[in-house]
Amino acid sequence: MERRPSGTYLYLAILFSFLVLAYSLWVLYSTIASYQEGQIENFYFGIIASFVGMGLAISSLAATRKRIVVLRSMASRTLTTVLCEKCGFKMMRLFSVGDYVHKEIGKCQQCDGIMTITSIYAEEAKKKSR
Amino acid sequence: MVLDTSLQVNPFASQGGTLGTIISAIMYLSFILFIFFGQKIQLRMMLWELDGTVKKLEVMRTEAKNLSLKTIKDIGKPKDDPTPTLNSLLEQFLITPVDMDPAGIVWKLDHILDVRDVKFKDDVRRIAPEADEAHLNNLQLLVEASLTLNTIYRVVKHFYLLGKKTSSFYVILQLQMILPIVMQEAEALLGATKAASEGQPIGDGAGALVASKLTRGNEKRKVEKDVVVAETVIEGRRVIALKAEGPGGNVGKPGDAIRRIIEENEGKISMIVMVDAAMKFEGENSGEISEGIGAAIGGPGTEKYKIEQEAQKYKIPVYAMIIKESTQDCYLPMKKEIAESADKVIERIRRLILESTKEGEALIVAGIGNTIGIGQ
Numbered sequence: 001m002e003r004r005p006s007g008t009y010l011y012l013a014i015l016f017s018f019l020v021l022a023y024s025l026w027v028l029y030s031t032i033a034s035y036q037e038g039q040i041e042n043f044y045f046g047i048i049a050s051f052v053g054m055g056l057a058i059s060s061l062a063a064t065r066k067r068i069v070v071l072r073s074m075a076s077r078t079l080t081t082v083l084c085e086k087c088g089f090k091m092m093r094l095f096s097v098g099d100y101v102h103k104e105i106g107k108c109q110q111c112d113g114i115m116t117i118t119s120i121y122a123e124e125a126k127k128k129s130r
Numbered sequence: 131m132v133l134d135t136s137l138q139v140n141p142f143a144s145q146g147g148t149l150g151t152i153i154s155a156i157m158y159l160s161f162i163l164f165i166f167f168g169q170k171i172q173l174r175m176m177l178w179e180l181d182g183t184v185k186k187l188e189v190m191r192t193e194a195k196n197l198s199l200k201t202i203k204d205i206g207k208p209k210d211d212p213t214p215t216l217n218s219l220l221e222q223f224l225i226t227p228v229d230m231d232p233a234g235i236v237w238k239l240d241h242i243l244d245v246r247d248v249k250f251k252d253d254v255r256r257i258a259p260e261a262d263e264a265h266l267n268n269l270q271l272l273v274e275a276s277l278t279l280n281t282i283y284r285v286v287k288h289f290y291l292l293g294k295k296t297s298s299f300y301v302i303l304q305l306q307m308i309l310p311i312v313m314q315e316a317e318a319l320l321g322a323t324k325a326a327s328e329g330q331p332i333g334d335g336a337g338a339l340v341a342s343k344l345t346r347g348n349e350k351r352k353v354e355k356d357v358v359v360a361e362t363v364i365e366g367r368r369v370i371a372l373k374a375e376g377p378g379g380n381v382g383k384p385g386d387a388i389r390r391i392i393e394e395n396e397g398k399i400s401m402i403v404m405v406d407a408a409m410k411f412e413g414e415n416s417g418e419i420s421e422g423i424g425a426a427i428g429g430p431g432t433e434k435y436k437i438e439q440e441a442q443k444y445k446i447p448v449y450a451m452i453i454k455e456s457t458q459d460c461y462l463p464m465k466k467e468i469a470e471s472a473d474k475v476i477e478r479i480r481r482l483i484l485e486s487t488k489e490g491e492a493l494i495v496a497g498i499g500n501t502i503g504i505g506q
Contacts, residue, residue: 041150100377
């Protein structure tokens with residue numbers, strides 16, 4: 001699961017959505033001012049335009065959020081836990097092709113015991129291995 | 131009411147401005163358009179969305195196919211170009227037996243599945259002659275995942291084009307309704323192809339992981355097709371644990387293996403404990419454990435049938451322990467919480483053994499699931 005799609009497009013989409021949202025809010029604010037000044041035509045036009053803008057911006061942000069969740073799940077990495085059953089020395093490293101659970105991978109660095117893979121699992125890339 | 135509202139939001143006409151007249155005309159026009167062509171517009175929008183999904187599925191199946199091809203070339207080192215054979219494998223199908231007279235259908239299906247399995251493996255072996263048994267099983271799993279993705283793409287595309295051709299709102303609607311679930315499965319299958327190409331354990335292997343941990347260090351022997359058995363003693367009880375032979379991607383035939391073990395022990399088995407990964411409900415956590423009664427095994431049902439037959443014949447109680455996961459978790463590389471649940475399951479088995487059996491008795495623990503990345 002080493003596929004890491006580019007996030008540039010997502011950041012641009014978020015930026016654009018926030019710009020549209022900010023502009024829509026500004027239009028809404030101006031519209032209220034128009035109403036107070038008695039410009040009813042501008043008021044209705046502004047209300048429609050600002051709500052359409054806010055709707056589009058929020059919908060775009062929601063879609064982007066969903067996409068980010070998918071990308072995060074794709075960015076998981078697989079870890080291999082290696083254990084010496086004699087001295088209990090434990091080591092974690094990134095999974096490499098050929099690893100499998102219960103595979104003996106050589107001598108222990110601490111004693112002359114045999115290091116065995118005890119677990120292989122995927123976790124999200126943002127979490128640090130212990 | 132609608133008329134009143136339209137009048138209220140239609141102040142432009144009374145203002146007499148050009149903009150007001152234009153907006154007013156647009157509103158009336160759109161209202162009429164939606165009355166007469168509302169469903170057509172909705173249909174176009176749905177088709178537009180489906181078109182994007184079909185394209186996405188096409189990209190996914192191409193990605194899976196390319197990965198299969200690359201892995202076959204890397205591991206199998208074929209002399210000829212494997213593409214034509216792979217293309218043929220990706221279109222392979224299976225015709226299930228006729229069910230008008232259901233008597234004996236399980237054995238017919240079992241036979242067809244055996245033939246299909248042997249044929250599929252032989253075909254993969256032919257395009258990957260240098261691959262050893264474990265790699266061959268992984269390649270088989272990889273090609274099968276690609277085949278499923280290809281089938282999903284073909285089916286979705288078929289209904290999309292059918293709906294488009296007939297302009298049938300209901301064909302398109304049904305497709306659109308199930309599409310989020312289909313896409314989730316397709317994403318998971320794509321993840322499975324990556325796991326299979328690298329030989330990583332997948333979520334479905336949770337049961338196999340339990341069986342392998344239970345008998346770690348004990349002598350193993352092979353029984354039946356691709357199933358290994360090892361014995362251990364827990365609290366004075368003889369525990370016979372079985373799982374598919376790893377670390378290649380394999381599920382074996384646990385039904386046949388259980389029958390063989392029961393026959394070897396002349397029916398003197400005090401209980402069967404089956405451990406498998408099973409579907410969780412939304413809102414539940416992956417890796418949670420549940421206990422129940424019955425044969426915990428998925429697939430087409432033939433292995434389940436055999437286990438139930440034998441259990442009924444010798445009056446052996448069958449207990450089930452499931453490790454909860456989503457459909458995606460099943461296909462994707464094994465999550466940490468699922469891997470960690472294996473030890474908890476072993477503790478529960480220990481407790482169950484103490485509660486339900488006596489010292490000196492023998493029992494079977496069957497670790498069900500795909501054993502890719504899990505040795506004996």
